[in-house]
Every structure is written in C-alpha cells, then in structure tokens.
Amino acid sequence: MTAAGAQSVPGSYRDPAGGVHRLGDRILRTVSPEHEEDFNVALRTGLLDRLADEGRIVAFESLPLPAEALGLAGAVRVLEHPRLPFISHPYEWSFEALRAAALHHLDIHLEVMEGGVTLSDASAYNVQFIGTRPVFIDHLSFRPYRDGEIWAGYRQFCEQFLNPLLFCAATGVMPNAWYRGALEGIPTSDVRRLLPWRAKLSRRVLLHVVAHSALEKAGPASGEAAGAAKAALLPRDAFLRMLRDLRAWIAKLQPKGRRSLWSDYMTTCSYTDDEQAAKKEEVAAFAAAVAPGMLWDMGCNTGEYSLLALKSGARRAIGWDGDAAAVDAAFVAAQAAGAELTPLVGDLANPSPSQGWSQAERAGLLERSSADAVMALAVVHHLLFGANVPLPQAVGWLVGIGPRGLIEFVPPGDVQVRAMIARRSTHHPYDRDTFVAALQRVARIERSTVLGPSARELFWYDRTR
Amino acid sequence: MTIRNRTSRLAEHIVLGSVFVLASSAAPAFAYLDPGTGSMMLQLMLGGVAGALVVGKLYLHRAREFIRSVGRRLRAG
Numbered sequence: 001m002t003a004a005g006a007q008s009v010p011g012s013y014r015d016p017a018g019g020v021h022r023l024g025d026r027i028l029r030t031v032s033p034e035h036e037e038d039f040n041v042a043l044r045t046g047l048l049d050r051l052a053d054e055g056r057i058v059a060f061e062s063l064p065l066p067a068e069a070l071g072l073a074g075a076v077r078v079l080e081h082p083r084l085p086f087i088s089h090p091y092e093w094s095f096e097a098l099r100a101a102a103l104h105h106l107d108i109h110l111e112v113m114e115g116g117v118t119l120s121d122a123s124a125y126n127v128q129f130i131g132t133r134p135v136f137i138d139h140l141s142f143r144p145y146r147d148g149e150i151w152a153g154y155r156q157f158c159e160q161f162l163n164p165l166l167f168c169a170a171t172g173v174m175p176n177a178w179y180r181g182a183l184e185g186i187p188t189s190d191v192r193r194l195l196p197w198r199a200k201l202s203r204r205v206l207l208h209v210v211a212h213s214a215l216e217k218a219g220p221a222s223g224e225a226a227g228a229a230k231a232a233l234l235p236r237d238a239f240l241r242m243l244r245d246l247r248a249w250i251a252k253l254q255p256k257g258r259r260s261l262w263s264d265y266m267t268t269c270s271y272t273d274d275e276q277a278a279k280k281e282e283v284a285a286f287a288a289a290v291a292p293g294m295l296w297d298m299g300c301n302t303g304e305y306s307l308l309a310l311k312s313g314a315r316r317a318i319g320w321d322g323d324a325a326a327v328d329a330a331f332v333a334a335q336a337a338g339a340e341l342t343p344l345v346g347d348l349a350n351p352s353p354s355q356g357w358s359q360a361e362r363a364g365l366l367e368r369s370s371a372d373a374v375m376a377l378a379v380v381h382h383l384l385f386g387a388n389v390p391l392p393q394a395v396g397w398l399v400g401i402g403p404r405g406l407i408e409f410v411p412p413g414d415v416q417v418r419a420m421i422a423r424r425s426t427h428h429p430y431d432r433d434t435f436v437a438a439l440q441r442v443a444r445i446e447r448s449t450v451l452g453p454s455a456r457e458l459f460w461y462d463r464t465r
Numbered sequence: 466m467t468i469r470n471r472t473s474r475l476a477e478h479i480v481l482g483s484v485f486v487l488a489s490s491a492a493p494a495f496a497y498l499d500p501g502t503g504s505m506m507l508q509l510m511l512g513g514v515a516g517a518l519v520v521g522k523l524y525l526h527r528a529r530e531f532i533r534s535v536g537r538r539l540r541a542g
Contacts, residue, residue: 150512155504188503207507216503218524234512242511 005071010360011125017140023070027083028063030075035140039077042142045115056108057136058084058128079139085294085316085340086369089362090124090160091179092344092352094327095168095255096335101127102161104134106247113240118145122153124160124185125362131316131340132331148233151242158208159185162246165253166209167191170199172256174324176345183356189213204249258325275452279408280305282449282458283375284312286406292373296320296401298348299379303330306341309375318371319343348379349387366401374398374405378456381410381430385420390428392438399442403464409435411455432457 006021006028013019017035021028031039042048051057060079063070067078090098104127109119119141126138151157163186164175171194175186192200192213199205271279287295287309293316297306300319310317319341321327330343346352346365354364376398383394398407410417412430421427436459439445443463450457506523509516 150505150508154508155501158504212503212507214503215506233516234508238508238512242508 010358011356011362013357013361015121015138015140017120018075021072025083027081028070028072029060029079029081029139030067030072031077031079031140033076035143036076038143039140041144042112042117045112045117047112047115047117048139048142051108051111051136055130055133055135056104057139058082060139081137084128084135084137085130086318086342087363088129088318088342088344089180089352090127090164090185091176091183092346093176094324094331094343094345095165095174096328096331097129097132097344098124098161098165099250099253100132100331101129101134102157102165102250103247104136105157105161106243106250108136110240110243110247112142113145113236113243116145117142118149118151119143119153122157122160129342131338131342132335145236147236150234151239154242155188155212156185157246158188158212161185162208162250163188163191165250166199166205167194168255169253170195170205170256172258174255174345176324180352183362189217204245208246255325255328258328271454271456272452275454275456278449278451279377279456279458280308282451282460283308283377283406286373286375286460287312287314289313290373290404291315292371292402292404294318294369294371295373295375296371298374298376298398298401299382300330300343301326303333303341303343305375305377306330306343307333307337307339310339310341314373316340317342320346320348322347349383349389371402372404374402374407376405377408377458378410380407380435381414381417381420384428384430385417385424388428391430391434392441395435395438396442399439399461399463404462405443405460407439407459407461409457409459411457414454414456435459 006023009020009022009027011020016032017039018029018031021030048057048060052059058081060081063078063080065075065078067073067075070078072078090101093101101124105119105122105124109122112118120143121138121141123138126136126141127134128137129135164179167173167175167186178186188209192209195205195209200210283305291313295306295309295314295317297303297309297317297319300306300321301323303319306314306317306319317340319327319330321330321343322345324345327343327345330341333339334341334343351365352362354360354362354367356362380391380394380398383389384391389397395407399405409432411432412418412421417430421430436445439459439461443461444465446460446462448457448459506520509520
C-alpha cells in the first residue's frame with residue numbers, strides 16, 4: 001500500500017488491518033479494505049473520538065480520499081496522527097511505567113467494552129508515554145465486540161505486561177534485560193518456573209500463571225482448541241471480571257525488597273549544599289539559555305536536575321539511567337510534578353540496539369531520534385571506570401547525542417572517584433586536561449564552572465559553532 | 466460476597482483443581498502446540514460450566530489414552 005513518498009514504519013508490519021507510514025514529518029495510518037467495516041463500526045460508537053479528546057489515545061484525523069497524492073494508493077481510509085515526542089520500548093520502562101501502561105491498557109479496554117468495542121491485541125508496544133502520561137497508539141486494535149468471544153489478547157497481555165511486573169514483584173529482579181532479549185515478552189511457563197513457591201500460593205498467581213501455563217503445556221491441539229472456542233463462550237460478565245481482577249491486582253503489585261544504590265544518592269553524594277546549589281544554578285541557566293524542545297538527561301538518577309531544567313526553560317525531557325529504582329523514583333516525581341519528563345531505564349554503556357524483524361522493528365536509541373540538548377551530570381567517570389570507555393569516546397558519544405550540552409567532570413581527587421580508582425590496578429587516563437582536550441575536539445566549550453571545594457566542574461558545550 | 470462473586474470463585478477453584486489433575490496426567494505428546502491454546506482453554510473454563518464441559522471433553526480422550534497406556538505397560542511388565 002506504500003508507494004513513493006510515504007514510507008512504512010518498520011514496527012507496523014504485523015497487523016493485516018493496516019499500517020503506519022511516515023511522510024516527511026507526518027505520521028499516517030492506512031486502514032486495509034478487510035478491516036474497514038470493523039474500524040468504521042468502532043469509530044461510529046464515538047469512543048475513539050472521546051478517548052482522543054481526553055488525550056488517552058493519540059489524536060487522529062481522517063484525511064480525504066483518494067490518498068494517491070500521499071503515496072498511499074489503495075487505502076480505504078487514511079488517518080493522520082500528531083508525531084509523538086519520543087518512542088520508547090517496554091523494555092526501557094521502569095516498574096512504575098510498565099504498571100501505568102498496563103493499567104492504561106486495561107482501563108481503555110474496560111471502557112470501550114461498555115460501548116460494544118473490544119481490543120484485538122494487548123501489545124505493550126501500543127502504549128507510549130508523553131511525559132509520564134500513557135497514550136494508546138494503535139487505533140486499528142479497536143473492533144466490535146462479538147458476544148461470547150474470548151479475550152484474544154489475554155496471553156499477550158500476560159507476557160508483555162503481567163509477567164514482567166509479577167516477576168519483579170515476586171523476586172525483586174528487574175525484567176528489563178530479559179524483556180529486551182525477548183521482544184514478545186516473558187513467557188508464562190518461564191515465570192512459573194522462576195517464581196518462588198510462596199508466590200504460587202496466591203489465587204491469582206495460581207490462575208494466571210500456574211493454571212495458564214499448565215493448560216498450555218497439556219493443552220489440546222490448536223484445531224481442537226479453536227473448535228472448542230467456537231462451541232463454548234466466555235460470557236461478557238466473565239470477560240469484564242478478568243479485566244477488572246487483573247487491574248486490581250496490578251495496581252497493588254510492588255517490586256520486592258526495593259533497594260537502590262542511587263535512589264538515595266541525593267542525600268549521600270559527596271559534595272556540599274553550596275556546591276549542589278551552584279550545580280542547580282548552572283543547570284537552570286543552561287536550560288533557560290538553550291531552551292531545548294527535547295533534552296536528554298543521561299544518567300538522570302531520580303530526575304531532580306531534569307525537573308529543574310524543565311522548570312527553567314526545557315520543554316520536554318527524556319531521562320536515562322541504568323538504575324531502575326532511581327528511574328522509578330524519577331517517574332513518580334515527574335508524575336507528581338505533572339512534568340514533561342519521561343524517565344527510562346537504560347545502560348549508557350549498552351544502549352538499546354535496533355532489533356526485531358529485519359533488525360529494524362524496534363529502533364535503537366540513536367536511530368529513533370536525537371536531542372536538542374544533552375545533560376550528563378557526574379556520568380563520564382562511570383563510563384570510564386564502570387565500563388572502561390576511554391574519555392575521548394565517552395565525551396564524543398555524549399556530544400554526538402545533542403548539539404548543545406552540559407557535562408560534569410568529577411576530578412580524580414573526588415572521594416567517589418578515588419574509591420573507583422582504588423579498586424583497579426590500571427585504567428584509561430582520567431584527568432581534567434584529557435577531558436577538556438576530548439571535549440574541544442568535538443565541540444566548542446562555551447563556559448566552565450567550578451562548583452566549589454570538591455573541584456567538580458560543569459562544562460557547557462556547543463558543537464554548532 | 467455476592468452470589469456472582471461466589472460463583473466466579475467456585476469456577477476458579479474448579480479450574481485450578483482440574484488443571485492439577487489434568488496436568489499431572491497429561492504427557493507432552495504434541496509436536497506442535499498452538500501458543501494460544503492454554504489461554505483459550507483457561508478462558509473457556511472461567512466462562513462457566515458449559516465451557517468447562519467442552520474443555521473437559523477435550524481432555525477426556527487424553528485421560529483414556531493415559532489409562533490405556535498404563536494398562537498396557539502393566540500387562541507387558
């Protein structure tokens with residue numbers, strides 16, 4: 001359905017109901033002839049318009065046909081959507097973000113069921129975040145509910161929402177690395193094997209994990225199962241009970257024994273109140289002067305400086321940190337502040353790659369978008385000592401993300417850096433001169449500010465000049 | 466607790482009980498499993514008595530096969 005002009009978005013090939021296309025900066029969605037009637041019925045209920053007005057699904061507008069001029073000949077309907085500020089993947093979400101997305105999915109499903117509409121799938125990739133606000137993005141998932149039908153997306157919901165949350169709640173282990181490797185989510189049978197026996201004493205775990213997985217293992221052949229699904233029904237009440245019960249359960253889950261190195265960093269860091277005040281002043285001045293539409297805070301910790309930058313002139317921010325508990329704290333803080341910050345889990349030394357079908361389905365970090373400005377506060381020494389990245393490479397990579405930025409250099413004499421050095425017999429050169437030379441090779445240093453006696457220093461760069 | 470809730474809890478208990486009996490008797494005999502089969506069966510059983518009966522029927526022949534195979538093994542041994 002794509003001709004010259006509009007380009008199919010790599011992640012949207014799966015659904016035969018239609019596809020998403022990019023035409024310059026425009027985002028277009030085509031509806032296939034086979035799905036036209038289902039989509040029209042869902043649209044006529046007015047539910048999609050209401051959800052879009054409330055900002056719970058991404059806004060849409062039907063474009064006049066024929067769509068040949070857009071390079072989309074043959075489409076029976078074309079929708080145009082506003083471009084989202086950033087596309088994140090579920091394996092980059094913290095526990096709280098994944099929970100928010102799961103609840104959003106269930107709430108929308110429960111609401112449209114009241115109007116005789118259901119969702120054809122339950123993919124976590126169909127939820128995106130604007131700030132910390134979840135937004136459902138797949139309008140072709142909506143189709144008329146047929147009385148007695150089963151929940152087609154139940155298994156997918158378990159694998160992509162419930163199982164990662166439950167695994168974390170029962171074990172305290174974050175599922176992000178596993179999820180990143182298993183793009184379709186975490187299989188129920190695997191979670192069943194790994195959950196401690198005490199977790200399996202719960203009625204809901206027995207039902208959605210143990211029984212679910214046992215029935216899959218010992219289930220009849222798919223033909224027989226499909227025949228049974230035609231012969232028997234899932235009454236609407238039972239369907240709604242499942243959705244409501246999952247909602248109540250997920251709303252109460254908590255990561256087991258949550259304890260983080262960084263989530264209490266703000267109270268245990270090695271510099272004084274005056275230095276912290278000076279650092280805040282410099283961050284605010286940077287955000288006010290540059291006024292970035294999109295700021296990436298690399299190593300965002302609990303989001304304190306991202307939130308400050310947003311108050312001072314940045315319009316939106318994405319925060320990255322490898323510590324999922326700190327990212328959760330940032331997510332909750334951003335929610336409370338109503339700030340346009342999306343904190344995400346990511347190891348800066350191993351950012352999300354392009355992967356999935358054709359190695360393009362889920363775009364890697366830098367293939368997705370770039371920033372107008374970058375903040376990397378007290379991060380560079382972690383790349384050097386934690387991941388053995390030489391200073392010029394660490395600085396080059398950070399500067400490559402955004403044309404302007406603020407990078408903090410923590411001197412080798414700092415108590416935390418000294419502790420890192422003490423644990424190693426050898427490491428790449430780490431000193432101010434090497435750092436400055438590395439930064440000057442890729443950008444112009446606009447100004448540098450020493451924060452105080454610790455000699456921590458903030459460098460404001462601009463690589464556009 | 467309303468009657469409806471009690472009924473739904475009862476349905477869940479029936480599902481859980483049946484699953485343990487079925488899972489313990491079922492051999493991993495299928496070369497190919499529809500990955501959605503378990504989710505489909507669970508929902509049919511949660512749907513009420515009619516669904517549970519349909520699912521039960523599907524498993525019945527497997528249970529018979531299992532008993533026959535045990536009988537054969539006993540006779541052979």
